[in-house]
Amino acid sequence: MPVVSExxxxxxxxxxxxxxxxxxxxxxxxSAVDMERNExxxxxxxxxxxxxxxxxxxxxxxxxxxxxxxxx
Numbered sequence: 001m002p003v004v005s006e007x008x009x010x011x012x013x014x015x016x017x018x019x020x021x022x023x024x025x026x027x028x029x030x031s032a033v034d035m036e037r038n039e040x041x042x043x044x045x046x047x048x049x050x051x052x053x054x055x056x057x058x059x060x061x062x063x064x065x066x067x068x069x070x071x072x
Contacts, residue, residue: 012036015058017049030057 012035020027028049032041042061046053 013041013061015061017054020045028053030054032061 014033014035016031016033018029018031020029025047028046029043030046030053031043033039034041042057042064044057044060
């Protein structure tokens with residue numbers, strides 16, 4: 001019989017933006033981490049940085065959160 005893990009609600013989520021330079025190009029790495037479980041939730045890499053990119057990342061994170069609520 002498969003083991004069913006209990007899904008806990010995420011209360012502390014940290015968002016981070018890091019600039020990485022490689023091969024003379026600049027990349028922006030956005031990540032979301034569950035602080036209580038020290039678990040990476042989402043990571044995306046973009047070649048530019050603006051308001052639309054940040055909103056897009058936050059929207060994807062919101063959709064993932066909504067899907068987690070549905071699957072409980």
